[in-house]
Amino acid sequence: MEIQVIAGDVTSQTVDAVLVSVFESAVNLEGPTEVLDRALDGAISDLMRDGEIKGARGEISLIHTLGKIAPKRVIVVGLGSQQTFNIDTLRYVGGESARFLKKLRVGECLSAIQGPLDGRFTVGQESQAVVEGVLLGLYKFTEHKSDKPSEDAKIRGFGFIHPDQSKVAEIEHGVSTGRVMAGAARMARDMVNQPANWMTPTKMAEISDQLARDHGVDLTIFDKQECEEMGMGAYLGVAKGSEEEPKFIVLSYKGDPGNPANNVGIIGKGITFDSGGISLKPAPGMAAMKGDMAGGAAAIASMKAIAQLKPAINVTVIVAATENLPSGTATKPGDVLYAMNGKTIEVDNTDAEGRVTLADAVLYAKNIGLQRLVDIATLTGAIRTSLGNVRMGLFANNQSWADEVLRAGDDTGERMWQLPMDDDYKELNRSNVADIKNTGGPSAGSITAAHFIGEFAESTPWVHLDIAAVSMFDKEKGIYVNGATGIPVRSLVRLVMNLANNQ
CATH class of the missing domain: 3.40.630.10 (Zn peptidases)
Structure with missing residues (x-):
């Protein structure tokens, strides 16, 4: 699977899906999630107020953008409590999200998932954890199966998007290490x-x-x-x-x-x-x-x-x-x-x-x-x-x-x-x-x-x-x-x- 890292506006990327994250009981949305929420006229925050999106660890919510922005879908992933968050949460949601994307037959996806903005973890550590989660969560042993999985059911491309060009090299290093691990x-x-x-x-x-x-x-x-x-x-x-x-x-x-x-x-x-x-x-x-x-x-x-x-x-x-x-x-x-x-x-x-x-x-x-x-x-x-x-x-x-x-x-x-x-x-x-x-x-x-x-x-x-x-x-x-x-x-x-x- 190709994994790319780009800098840019998350709303203008022509992909099948964008992954973003929310914490449980979050009062305010932050980063790419907030950007997408504004572009979708408050769709994410409305669903949170209605209790449909709770932000529980591993919860996955699908929003169809219906042409309002370039990505076809926004997938909101719950990270659980911000107080108990650790880097393994990103591995966990990476695995859960990857299987969800595979079931949707999503071909190209960008991740804007991020942890707490308090400096606990670097963007490199976060990207490494997500990559480990995705690659291990999609693992399947089929060597002795006569019927191999269809190529159509595979995620062809996965990547990371960040608004700051200066963070790209650090994210790429995390991706590389995550691939190795x-x-x-x-x-x-x-x-x-x-x-x-x-x-x-x-x-x-x-x-x-x-x-x-x-x-x-x-x-x-x-x-x-x-x-x-x-x-x-x-x-x-x-x-x-x-x-x-x-x-x-x-x-x-x-x-x-x-x-x-x-x-x-x-x-x-x-x-x-x-x-x-x-x-x-x-x-x-x-x-x-x-x-x-x-x-x-x-x-x-x-x-x-x-x-x-x-x-x-x-x-x-x-x-x-x-x-x-x-x-x-x-x-x-x-x-x-x-x-x-x-x-x-x-x-x-x-x-x-x-x-x-x-x-x-x-x-x-x-x-x-x-x-x-x-x-x-x-x-x-x-x-x-x-x-x-x-x-x-x-x-x-x-x-x-x-x-x-x-x-x-x-x-x-x-x-x-x-x-x-x-x-x-x-x-x-x-x-x-x-x-x-x-x-x-x-x-x-x-x-x-x-x-x-x-x-x-x-x-x-x-x-x-x-x-x-x-x-x-x-x-x-x-x-x-x-x-x-x-x-x-x-x-x-x-x-x-x-x-x-x-x-």
């Missing part, structure tokens, strides 16, 4: 939405290879034999049941090559299909386990945006990709595996496999000198019980590092909630036959899973994000559609950009 999240959605017979460990490696070629980042892919030589018995213990070859993927971006210690590691769980292994999952709902590599997809996709935005920091993405399947060669409950640092793991339940693969991934990250780590995983069903599908769970061994990740989540609207990591919970992971057990029983399941990974992170600043409840949605709302969400790609990118900007 949304493009990376859409990439992750594409990967997670693929069926498991298409998105294999080998395919994840091939996607990483293409990304590396396109964006000039380094790539290393370790095969099974090389992982054996490095002593990755935990990771390979999970891979034993599948005929699909495991692929240990390492992408490296060197944004500060003269300062190797200025680095961060992003580690994604890469189980391309999780049957539960010998501890087999119930058949109902098992098809959704194609998405158990959502953390790995987010990690890989974040590298695409990072390579495009070029922050002055070194970033390494690590994904230990494999399937978790039952077979005559699969790891069994009660087996003991050796991680690459020699720590032994009793496999109490083969369906608690993600944390086992992450053990070797975290150890590898430490071995190559990564100073700060964040792992992303669809790790536990327990996190849905704790937080529902509203926030991902955050666990950490270092509060200042946790605060950095939480800030990135706030910046992007990908909400997180920090859960406790009291040492008392570690007792639940004790094993009678090994150094540690891979499950802690039915109590505090998300916390004990995080503690398991933390045993391998040790003193390295580390954050774990459990995205099991937010990686897939089943309805349209704001920037999200039915299927994969792409969470937390934008948070990962924002985290890296914040770190680079704060140096």
Whole structure:
């Protein structure tokens, strides 16, 4: 979709629709909304007085201009309360508005949506948020559909209009950044939405290879034999049941090559299909386990945006990709595996496999000198019980590092909630036959899973994000559609950009 930025009079633009915004219970209209209201003889303010336009968050009202001005339609979008407004509201209304425009079969549209005129946000931040909302709200996965959507149903052109020519460059920068952020999240959605017979460990490696070629980042892919030589018995213990070859993927971006210690590691769980292994999952709902590599997809996709935005920091993405399947060669409950640092793991339940693969991934990250780590995983069903599908769970061994990740989540609207990591919970992971057990029983399941990974992170600043409840949605709302969400790609990118900007 073409996205343009122009300066001019909003009433004189020959387009199918213009988007403007109002706050809930607004007394006076401002900016482009006020200009259009005057040109339409008070149509917007009249509808507000009548209560037809309330300005509630996400409310959309259509006004046909009937030749009074050049745009055929004015679409008024509600932003909710001005007091509680945040930048994520613009993402939300961007997604809702884009789907509304698509249903109207609007071909060309200009946005004059703006936040509060109090300096809280720049026009660049606002345009970035709207672009992210539009591009993510219009996302649809159709690769395996015989009947593709008609071109007539697509928005051909979307743009921004501002009365001040001096603001155009800043808006254009916001548009460019929004495209990059949304493009990376859409990439992750594409990967997670693929069926498991298409998105294999080998395919994840091939996607990483293409990304590396396109964006000039380094790539290393370790095969099974090389992982054996490095002593990755935990990771390979999970891979034993599948005929699909495991692929240990390492992408490296060197944004500060003269300062190797200025680095961060992003580690994604890469189980391309999780049957539960010998501890087999119930058949109902098992098809959704194609998405158990959502953390790995987010990690890989974040590298695409990072390579495009070029922050002055070194970033390494690590994904230990494999399937978790039952077979005559699969790891069994009660087996003991050796991680690459020699720590032994009793496999109490083969369906608690993600944390086992992450053990070797975290150890590898430490071995190559990564100073700060964040792992992303669809790790536990327990996190849905704790937080529902509203926030991902955050666990950490270092509060200042946790605060950095939480800030990135706030910046992007990908909400997180920090859960406790009291040492008392570690007792639940004790094993009678090994150094540690891979499950802690039915109590505090998300916390004990995080503690398991933390045993391998040790003193390295580390954050774990459990995205099991937010990686897939089943309805349209704001920037999200039915299927994969792409969470937390934008948070990962924002985290890296914040770190680079704060140096």
